[in-house]
Amino acid sequence: MTEKSPPAGPGEQHRALLDAAVRAPSSHNTQPWLFRLEHDAVHLFADRTRALPVNDPDDRELTISCGCALLNLRVAATAAGLRAACRLLPDSDTEDLLATVHLAPGSDGAGDAALAGEIGRRRTLRKRFDDRAVPxxxxxxxxxxxxxxxxxxxxxxxxxxxxxxxxxxxxxxxxxxxSPHWRRELAQWMHPRRRGDGLALAGIAAPLAQVVVRTVxxxxxxxxxxxxxxxxxxxxxxxxxxxxxxxxxxxxxxxxxxxxxxxxxxxxxxxxxxxxxxxxxxxxxxxxxxxxxxxxxxxxxxxxCDDPGEASPRRPLDTVLVAADDGRHETR
Structure with a gap:
């Protein structure tokens, strides 16, 4: 008889949801989000240390990117058999707290569960598409x-x-x-792929690309x-x-x-x-x-596109988690 693996505990299950959330797209692949886990909730914060003050001075695109991560979290929760009750901007005194998602057993979104499989297949394309029309x-x-x-x-x-x-x-x-300021900001987010964020380039190409973008x-x-x-x-x-x-x-x-x-x-x-x-x-x-x-x-x-290429790199999950006692990311 084959021995079954033990069911994932709350911590492992939450981390699986976050693995889906962080696959969301973001401007310059900045990944401007942080998460704090509780037993029955996930809190989503804006990480404004990863903002783009020239390209996005009001953090509009930063917030949109966090919204993308939030949708992935909701979809992954449904696929895991959980009901995700989402509250946007739950605390007016905590500007960086963008959403709280309360999780409970029981899922009522079969359509969302089907979408979960697409999270890892989504890509951002910069080349031309095929000529086929969209039906x-x-x-x-x-x-x-x-x-x-x-x-x-x-x-x-x-x-x-x-x-x-x-x-x-x-x-x-x-x-x-x-704008030299805009070019400088763009160059700052051109990184070797091993960095796990930014506009990924082959390691040897990144420094040269940064110089060219800054100056030309x-x-x-x-x-x-x-x-x-x-x-x-x-x-x-x-x-x-x-x-x-x-x-x-x-x-x-x-x-x-x-x-x-x-x-x-x-x-x-x-x-x-x-x-x-x-x-x-x-x-x-x-x-x-x-x-x-x-x-x-x-x-x-x-x-x-028959060949969408590989996904943009992502940072390790541990780098987007904040502790419950982190005073900078308190919830009330």
């Missing part, structure tokens, strides 16, 4: 995924609208690359490449929210990650063209192009 039924699933998390999505459709949005992307590239304005070339990606992607869409505060950003992140997991289940991957969202003047113009009264938060392209 209407798949598009409906993607839009529903966003709406299920309290956000909205607008498909960028038609040649004129695509051209206008693509031009905003390339204009954003030019503005960002012209490549906005024209990067802008032309991104303009072509925006023009030619099978699907280009924006995700937005009714408001523009921390809770809205958390909802946008959860909507993004749910969309990404649903997309992955259909064989799709995604890449980001968020330059217009990172510059206030361009964000307003993008809002006008989308024809929506709400606040656009993300611009992404989706499509098919």
């Amino acid at each position: 209407p039924a798949v598009l409906r699933d993607l839009l529903r995924a966003v709406e299920d998390e309290g956000a909205w999505a607008v498909v960028v459709d038609g040649e004129a609208q695509r051209q206008a949005v693509a031009s905003l992307v390339s204009e954003g590239d030019a503005m960002q690359w012209s 304005d490549m906005g024209t070339g990067v802008g032309a490449k991104d303009h072509a990606l925006a023009e030619n992607s099978p699907l280009l869409l924006a995700i937005g929210t009714a408001g523009d505060g921390s809770e809205d950003w958390l909802r946008a992140g959860q909507a993004l990650e749910r969309l990404l997991l649903v997309a992955c289940g259909h064989g799709l991957q995604a890449g980001y063209l968020n330059q217009p969202l990172q510059l206030p003047a361009l964000r307003h113009r993008l809002q006008h192009q989308l024809g929506h009264d709400g606040f656009p938060q993300l611009l992404l392209r989706l499509g098919y």
